[in-house]
């Protein structure tokens with residue numbers, strides 16, 4: 001597959017720099033002071049439940065809205081004040097697009113390419129999102145997933161150095177989703193910086209170098225997916241027969257359920273597991289349905305959503 005190229009950034013090593021960004025709608029503050037940075041060749045994912053403030057933040061990055069407070073810089077430029085300069089280097093995929101339904105797919109891509117300084121070959125762009133066979137179909141006749149892929153082809157048509165993708169794979173089938181992931185990976189390999197939002201945690205796991213989880217307009221957890229997962233305990237579950245001897249609880253275990261189905265939470269999975277296995281062997285006890293699950297991004301996401309993670313103060317990304 002072709003690697004999409006993006007010219008090396010000039011002036012600054014940071015593609016995106018967001019500092020203490022705030023945005024309000026009337027009295028309601030939807031984004032409450034978030035900060036993050038994205039470098040060329042890096043994917044940064046903003047996660048959070050519905051209404052967490054992801055789109056509100058991205059719209060400032062895209063130059064579609066001014067910040068209520070704080071600053072946003074794209075290659076050192078202000079996306080609102082220096083809109084033309086930023087636009088020339090940025091591709092964006094909004095949550096919903098308003099493409100004319102009368103044009104065919106090929107016409108749409110060609111006319112879009114006509115507005116760009118360095119467009120990619122329209123045929124190649126369509127091939128990369130799997131729409132070659134739909135080139136002569138009118139946009140209004142496309143399926144939801146095909147439209148989304150057309151939106152994405154347009155977003156990257158100008159060989160942007162930074163791409164903002166708001167839920168790029170919503171509504172896509174698993175194969176199309178993988179196609180989009182490959183496209184994003186190719187862009188990143190070519191040096192493009194990507195900021196994306198998604199409700200698919202496996203998408204963030206697959207693509208993102210760094211992740212921030214928002215709740216109510218604030219970043220609650222941020223870091224690599226491993227760093228975020230490690231904020232949560234591992235889980236050990238097993239069932240003991242009624243006649244099993246008294247079970248000693250190893251150090252570092254929080255007992256969540258104590259029989260007959262046992263559930264332990266721990267930040268020391270390996271020694272705790274070793275201890276309980278040794279105890280079972282010594283007493284000839286079977287740990288039925290034994291499961292040991294390392295902490296995951298999903299666990300951290302749920303902990304944020306349910307208010308069990310972070311102190312809701314911003315952690316710099």
Ligand SMILES: Nc1ncnc2c1ncn2[C@@H]1O[C@H](COP(=O)(O)OP(=O)(O)OP(=O)(O)O)[C@@H](O)[C@H]1O
Pocket residue numbers: 025028030048049050051052053054055056057
């Ligand atoms: N134009 C608006 N006027 C008033 N409130 C708004 C407006 N746009 C968004 N909001 C509110 O701001 C908050 C953040 O919305 P936003 O769309 O940024 O969240 P999100 O994290 O992108 O959610 P989703 O995952 O559902 O797309 C929500 O409570 C939303 O209702």
